[in-house]
Amino acid sequence: MRRDVDAEFTTFVEARRPALRRFAYALCGDWHRADDLVQTALVRTYLAWGRLHTQGAEESYVRRAVLTSHVDEGRRPWRRERTPLDGHDRSVHDPAPEDRSALVEVLQTLPVMQRQVVVLRYLLDLSVEETAAELGISPGTVKSHASRGRDRLREVLSPSRS
Known part of the structure; x- marks a missing residue:
């Protein structure tokens, strides 16, 4: 029975990862952190898989x-610390800022909830x-955050900007 559960979970992960x-x-603008967030989320999902899969x-x-992992990571003390050489001593694997897409860069300037x-x-094309x-918020709050976020994206990414 456990093999069936493992096989179902593996199939899900291969399709959705x-x-x-x-x-x-x-959400985070960094591929390495994104991998960490997904890994943490998949561990949590695996632990609850039996209940989730039946529902x-x-x-x-x-x-x-x-989402929760992203918020939790942002609260960790080492995420708030900045080194004096931050931005000057990048790792070899860290992509240069000019290589990131403009959209992801602007997304990082938005408040977390927006x-x-x-x-x-x-x-992800989810409904309100x-x-x-x-x-875990009201539809009105979603609309409000979406509106403000869209306005900010339009302001920064507008082609009429010089």
């Missing part, structure tokens, strides 16, 4: 786990109600 990684990257809530649960709403609504359920 690339999309989850892109989702996590849109058909795997997709929602793993996205919520990525970023989460924009990513869920417009990158689905986004509200994912984040």
Whole structure:
């Protein structure tokens, strides 16, 4: 029986990991951190897999786990620390800022909740109600954050900007 559960989970991970990684990257703007977020979320999902799989809530649960992991990581003390050479002594694997897409850069300037709403609504194409359920907020709050986030994205990414 355990092999069946493991096989189902493995199939789910193989199918969804690339999309989850892109989702996590849109939240944090760093591929290495995105991999860490997805890995943490998948561990949580595996532990709850039996319950989730019978309810058909795997997709929602793993996205919520990525979101929660992202918020938790941001609260860790070492994420708040900055070294004096920050930005001057980058790792070999850290992509240069000019190589990042403009959209991801602007997403990183949005407040956390706006970023989460924009990513869920417009990158994952969830409805207002689905986004509200994912984040545990009201549909009105989703609309408000989405509107502010869209306005900020338009302001920064507008082609008329010089």
